[in-house]
Amino acid sequence: xxxxxxxxxxxxxxxxxxxxxxxxxxxxxxxxxxxxxxxxxxxxxxxxxxxxxxxxxxxxxxxxxxxxxxxxxxxxxxxxxxxxxxxxxxxxxxxxxxxxxxxxxxxxxxxxxxxxxxxxxxxxxxxxxxxxxxxxxxxxxxxxxxxxxxxxxxxxxxxxxxxxxxxxxxxxxxxxxxxxxxxxxxxxxxxxxxxxxxxxxxxxxxxxxxxxxxxxxxxxxxxxxxxxxxxxxxxxxxxxxxxxxxxxxxxxxxxxxxxxxxxxxxxxxxxxxxxxxxxxxxxxxxxxx
Numbered sequence: 001x002x003x004x005x006x007x008x009x010x011x012x013x014x015x016x017x018x019x020x021x022x023x024x025x026x027x028x029x030x031x032x033x034x035x036x037x038x039x040x041x042x043x044x045x046x047x048x049x050x051x052x053x054x055x056x057x058x059x060x061x062x063x064x065x066x067x068x069x070x071x072x073x074x075x076x077x078x079x080x081x082x083x084x085x086x087x088x089x090x091x092x093x094x095x096x097x098x099x100x101x102x103x104x105x106x107x108x109x110x111x112x113x114x115x116x117x118x119x120x121x122x123x124x125x126x127x128x129x130x131x132x133x134x135x136x137x138x139x140x141x142x143x144x145x146x147x148x149x150x151x152x153x154x155x156x157x158x159x160x161x162x163x164x165x166x167x168x169x170x171x172x173x174x175x176x177x178x179x180x181x182x183x184x185x186x187x188x189x190x191x192x193x194x195x196x197x198x199x200x201x202x203x204x205x206x207x208x209x210x211x212x213x214x215x216x217x218x219x220x221x222x223x224x225x226x227x228x229x230x231x232x233x234x235x236x237x238x239x240x241x242x243x244x245x246x247x248x249x250x251x252x253x254x255x256x257x258x259x260x261x262x263x264x265x266x267x268x269x270x271x272x273x274x275x276x277x278x279x280x281x282x283x284x285x286x287x288x289x
Contacts, residue, residue, distance in 0.1 A: 004272055005282040008264050012039050012245030013286030023289045026056045035287060039246025040215040045069075045253050059288040063280055069249050070276035072256045077205050077232055084116075084162040086170040086195060086202040088155075090188065090225055091209035093176030096237035096263060098127060100209050101171045102134040103263065103271035109138070113168035118158030119144035120151040120191060123175035123184070131173055138268065141165075151175065151187065152194040159198035172203065185228050192229050205232040207260070210251065212236045215244035219254045226255070236274075237263035248279060 006013075019038045020031060027035075029050055036046045049065045087104065091097050098121075105115045117135050121127035125147040135142035143158040155172055162170045174191065175184060195202040208231045210218040225231050234255065239245055239262050252259060259274040 004264060005275075005278045006285070008240045008262060008272075009245040009279075009282045011241070011243045012239075012283065015039060015243035016283075016286040020287060023287060025289050026058050027062075027287065029053060029055055029057065032057055032062065032287075036246055036249075038243075039283065040244035040250070041246040042216050042250040042253070045250055048253075059284055062284055062287070066249060066280045066283070067276060069253045072252075074256060074258045075232070076258050076260075080204050082199075082201070082204050084159065084167050084170045084199070086159060086162075086172065086199065086204050088172045088174060088192065088195065088203040088206045089209060090174050090206060090229070090231070091176060092211075092221055093124075095176070095209045095211040097121075097176070097209045098130045098134065098173060099266065100235055100237060100261075100263060100271070101131065101173055102138060102268045103261075104171055105134070105138050105140050105169075106268035107261075107271055108169045114166075115140050115169045115171060116158060116162050116165070116167045117142040117144075118154050118170060118172035120154040120158070121173045121175040122147055122149050122151045122154065127173065127175070134268075141167075152191050155191050155194045156198045159195060159202055163199065170202075188229055206230060207232065208234050208257075210234055210236050212239035212244065212247065212262075213242040215242070215247040216250040218247070219251060222251070222255050222257075226257075231255075231257060233258040233260045235259075235261045235263065235271075240264055245283065252276075 015038050016035050019034045089097050089101055108115050117140055119128045119131045128144050206229055208225055234257055261271050262274050264270040
């Protein structure tokens, strides 16, 4: 697992190397500040770290500072014993929602669980087509309709089908929504209400997909979605293609939500559980001997 983290955050550590070419046993506060900013950690969070550190910092001190970001209380929803367990996948267009759904489906299949897709992004025909292709590739049933049809109807039908067929996991795709699209925001709220009508307490998780290449700027997106429907957890995609890996610290600090997974590539198997300890140590490996 640790080696996978090193691969995912390779570009971030390459960016760190440009600021700090040589690894050391100790670094100064100024060096640590430059490194964190280069990795796209929010300035305010960097200052918070530095307040608690001495003028020279060793690896242990740096680790203790960074790991505190992840020590918040969060409901991981791992104890919900629901069948089907319904995940609603949300996020802006281009963040990787549909591909992440394929990865989640493969993850559940590896655990011997059955999955069904709900193609409730009826805003874009391409989204329905993309998810249908993944469904065929992974041998996953899918409930889909035509572009422009009522996405809430897809939500209801998908959950109802899962109940009838005794399926373990429901993964529902949604349209990418921006805060300027008020009507789409209201539609998303309706989909959540409809899920609860189809099955009490569904969706059990509302999972937000964030594009890692957007760095800390994705935090504003997360806040908007959270205000709309309440987000239960995060999956960060495309971290292997960016030098902004430090933004994970900012995301955790700002949102105080579980980071469930990170994407490590484009294939269905390219999804790993996020582990704060491995993440922090990977970043520090680019700094200290």
